[in-house]
Amino acid sequence: MLNIIVFIIGLIGAGLISFGAWLLSPAFGFITAGLLCIIWSYLISRMMAINLITNENRVD
Structure with a gap:
């Protein structure tokens, strides 16, 4: 639930x-959204x- x-x-x-x-500017909004996605x-x-x-290095 917390996740x-x-x-x-x-x-x-x-x-x-x-x-x-x-x-501020529509271009800034798209640039910011793109950077956040990246x-x-x-x-x-x-x-x-x-x-x-x-997980590969775990020894069971």
Whole structure:
């Protein structure tokens, strides 16, 4: 349950940051949203790689 709440709050935060940038200029809003998506993708890929490495090195 906590994971879902954290994910939803993260999405709301990203949306608010992008909307705030869009209020300054529509181009800033799209740039900010794109950067947030790239950062999110990088962090998730990194997390998955770390989990894969630690699972392969685990001795049962």
